[in-house]
Every structure is written in structure tokens, then in C-alpha cells.
Amino acid sequence: MEPILEVKDLTMDFGGLRALDHLDLEIDRGEIAALIGPNGAGKTTFFNCITGIYIPTRGDVVISPPGKKRERINGLKPNHVTERGMARTFQNIRLFPSMTVLENVMIGRHCRTRSGIAGAVFRGPGTREEEQAVVDKSYEILEKMGLSRFVNELARNLPYGAQRRLEIARAMATEPFLILLDEPAAGMNPQETYELDQLILRIRDEEGISLLLIEHDMQLVMSLSDRIFVMDYGKKIAQGTPEEIKNNPVVIKAYLGEEIDA
């Protein structure tokens, strides 16, 4: 398996606080990986560091998009990271609330289209074609995500679960090779979580997109993931298959604390 994302020695300091501590991580092509850990372990900081929202203090983030050159991406701006094929969702939903569902997805197509001011004003055949393609592609993605009935609805009026799915749809519109999901199941009921589970599998199997998710729902994590990384206090404390993680004493200790001998 070739790795598509390699993170080496990633360190992030906020003043005196070390949020990420010499972190190493690898995602293989076609993999669903999970990043877990207690609250405040630095999982979201990790996402922010590799997507360019924060600039890491030390370390390397290297991507090897399928069919493209290997490239070091730390220090790049978030939009350039997305352009290179790594899209993300947010822990606290960050949609564009007063745009329609379709428009939200259309925004995802921004970095894959070119038309500029002149194109917008004169609306030549090139621009119209591109615009039509954007609409078609966005609708196609909405259909795949089961959101097509909401097309013209404002994003803020969507039910919670649909908002989460719309965030994923928007990320998919950027044609990523890897999607980072930040707590996609947060606040979902068991039925919605199950649907999400199926959806994530479909994205991987049908679209060939790899995924890395931060998640607290252990059932979801265990059933989905090929590989799990565990973080605590900014350090990676374990990695392995779900089976290995379940029985890893270090992980249990991080989650439940030290066992007191009776």
C-alpha cells in the first residue's frame, strides 16, 4: 500500500502549550482511518495543522495524491491544501447558512473552475458551460448524499443530520483524494449514525476517496476503521487495527484512567 498522507514529527506550540507533540501518522490509499482520543487531546488541532489553518511549529506534512507528485504541504494556505485534494468538514458545523443547499455544494466546485469577473459579466459560452457543469456536478453529489430533495432549501433550515451530510457533500465537490471528517456523528441518533456509517463506506468504495475521521462514537469507529490512531496530550499513544486498539492497555488507561488495585 502506498501512503497518500504522511505526517512526520508534527509539533504545534501555542505559547508554552504543546498541543501536538512529535506526531507521526500515515494514511494509505483507500483506507478509512480514525483518530481518537480524550477531549483536548489535540485531534482538531491536528486537522487544523495539516489543512493549513494553523502553521505547525515543526514537522512535515507530505501528500502523494494518486497520479500526482509527492508534495510537502505544510505552510500552505487552507485553500491551496484543498486545491491539492485534501478536503475537510468541521466539528461545529460550518455551512454557509443563508445560501441554498445546492449553492453550498457549488462553492466546493470553486477551486475546480476558472471563470473570472469578465466571464461573469459577459457570460460567454465558456462561462455558461462551466456554470452548467458546476450545477450538474453539484446536483449529482447531492443525489448521492441523499440530499437532492433539499436542493433549493437554505442550508440553515436543514435538519441537523442533513447539515452534517451537506458538509461532507461540499467537501466531496472539491474532488478530494482524502476527506478529513471532524466528529461527523456528533449529535446524531443511532439511526442517523448507522446511515452515516453506510455513507462513509460508499464514499470510499464508490468514489475511491480515503477518509480520516475524528470520532467519539466508538461503535462507529470500530466498525468503519481499517486503522486507528489514538492521541492523548498531543502525543500518539497507539495505533493499530480496531482489535489491537480495543485491547491496548495504554489506550484503556488514557480513556478510563489508572486501575486501582484492589
Add this chain to the structure above:
Amino acid sequence: MKIQDIKESFFIAAWFILLTFPIMVIQVNPIENIIEWRWWNLILVGAGSFMLSFVWRYLMNRKAGQKRKESEDAEDIPLTQRLLRNPRFFVPALIVLGVFVFAFPFLFSAYQINIMTTALIYVVLGLGLNIVVGLAGLLDLGYVAFYAVGAYSYALLNHHFGLGFWTVLPVGAFMGAMFGVLLGFPVLRLRGDYLAIVTLGFGEIIRLILENWNAFSFGPSGIANIPRPGFFGVDFSLEASSRYLYFLMIAMALFTIFVVNRLQNSRIGRAWIALREDEIACQAMGIDKTKTKLTAFALGATWAGMVGVMFAAKTTFINPASFTFLESAIILSIVVLGGMGSIVGVIIGALVLILLPEYLRAFSEYRMLLFGAIMVIMMVFRPQGIISGVRRTYQFKGKGDKAVKTRETVKQPAPTTDHS
């Protein structure tokens, strides 16, 4: 009607009497050196505010009721939207409007034409600022600076080099855009309140430069004898030239509406709105924040620069006093009152805000009071503006397969655009 309501209204009336006592009741007569006590006004204010407080309470209750209804039924489209969407209403209305706009300068006096031209200048300014504030969500309190840049471009280029209106019009637009980018760079990292303060400062800097750099801008005495726009060398009478200016302004407004309408439903326009909605998500979705902000500033300023040239040509005299912060505030009020992001709203907002004070001249001393009251009432009862922006919707035929056809059904209708 409850006894408590009456009691409350009574206190409101008393409060208003107290507040307005110095201006409504006491009048100093400096000639005879006496104070006139206008007790009759006191009774009027008391009775008036007592009555109005009931109307106010009624409206507030109705508003609360509406809100409850809205939450039950979010699909409900407001009446104005439905009217604007309905072609049976929309098309005849547009024809009537077109005829009126064309006939206007032949039916009314030169004075009326002049205020209408001024109002149209503000329509264009409002639409320009709407790009920055309404679409991109960047609160710009120094917009008048670009207007000044345009006006002084024409005045100075004409004074020193004798360049004509038509030559300077694109130059003014370009200068506006340049200054837009110039302001844009330092404020790229700022948003919200901080952005507002910096843009406010920028506006004041431009004005102060114009006021104090005598060698460059002739200081507070301004520049006079700016020629009106030419028309193939024809000399107009004063009346004909005000008509000509009116039609020029109409053309410019239509051009602005056309361009802004196309922009806001384009790739760039969507990027602006996304930037307004959520800056972080917008970047994470692959939008270049820097580029998007700068284009918004530049394009917004372009209109101000262009219409500044027009302003200089219209008044034939400019000085820094025309470009104070108050102007920025009025333009911003137009955008907010009209409805952020809505073209029709901004047009109505400009007409209301500019024409109202003119027609309220009959109530001369109270007109600013009335004006303020209208603004307050608007913001309480319709904070989204006269007409709120609508997003474009798409219709898809065929479910499940790729063969989807799109058709635009709704959006802000604007007079000149053809929706293909």
C-alpha cells in the same frame, strides 16, 4: 385595552414631553430678548406620543405573532417576493416603470430632475457598496473616499490637462478600483468592527488630504468650473443639460444593475457570499480569501469612482465637504435599509433615503426628526431591509439519473437582465 397599557403609555408620553421640552416648548427670541413658552406644543407632543405608543404596541404584538407563525411555517414567502416573482405582475410593472423613467424629465421641473439624478447617483453608490457590504460582508465605513477619488480624478485631470468627461469616466473607475485594492491590502486580516474602524480612518485620511494639500487639490476652496459631460460637441441649455445628465445617470444605473446582477450569481459572487457567511469554511472549500476580498473591494470602489466623475460633472464644483463621513453613513444606510444583497432593495432604499428628505422639506424643521424616526421604525420591524436578498433556485427534471436540466426560476429581478 388594559389599564396597565394606559399607564405605560402615560409614562411614555411624560418621558417624551421631558425629552422634547427644550426644543419643542422653549423658544428664545433673541431680538426681543425674551423666552416664549409654547405650551400648546407640550400638549401636542404628549397627546401624540400617547397615541403613537398604542400603535407601537399593536405593531410589536403583531410582529411577535408573525414570528411565531413563521417558525411554524418556514416555507412562507413574503408578499413582496411573491409579487416580484410573478411575471404577470412583474412585466407590466416593469413597462410602467420604464415609461415613467423615460417620461419623467419631460413632465417635471428641472429641480425634480436634479434631485432624481442625485438619487440615481446614490442608487449606483448603493449598488457598489452592496458588493462590499451586502455580498462580501465587509463592513466599509469609508466608501465615500472612492467617490471622492473619482470626483477629484475628473476635476484635476480636467483642470490640468483639459481631459473631457468621457475620457475620464473609465479613468475614474480605474482609479476607484486602484484605491480599492490599496485599501484592501492592509485590511485583509481584519473583519467586523476592526475592519469598520480602519475603513472609517481611510475615508477620513482621503478627505483630510484633499482638504489640506492645497497644492494638489486646492484645499477647502475646491475646484470650480468643471465642465458638464459633452454630447458630440452639442451645447445644451441648462434645462436640456440636466435632462441629458438624468438620462446618462439612468444609463449608468442600468449598466450597474446589469453587471451587479450578473456578478452576484456567478462563481465570484458565490465566493463573496461564502466569504460573508463563514470565512474559515470558505477558505477550507478552496476559495482564495485574499483574492476574493480584493476583488470585492476593487469592484465596489469601481462604481464609486465612476459615479464620482459623474458627480463632479453634475455639480460642476467639488470640494472636500461633499465627501464627509456622513455620506458614507448615508450610503451604508441605503444598503442596510434597502436590504443587504438585494438589488431591488438597494434601489428602493436609495430612492427613499434621498428623495424623502427632499420631499419632506415642507416640514423643514422636523424633517430630520421624521427621517430618523422612519429609520428606527424600519430597523425594528424589518431588520432585513425593505426587500431581503433571495437566492437563486434551480429546477431539476428527472430523478436519479444524470440527465438533469436546469432552469432559473427565481432571483432578484432586475430591469435590464436577460435570464438565459
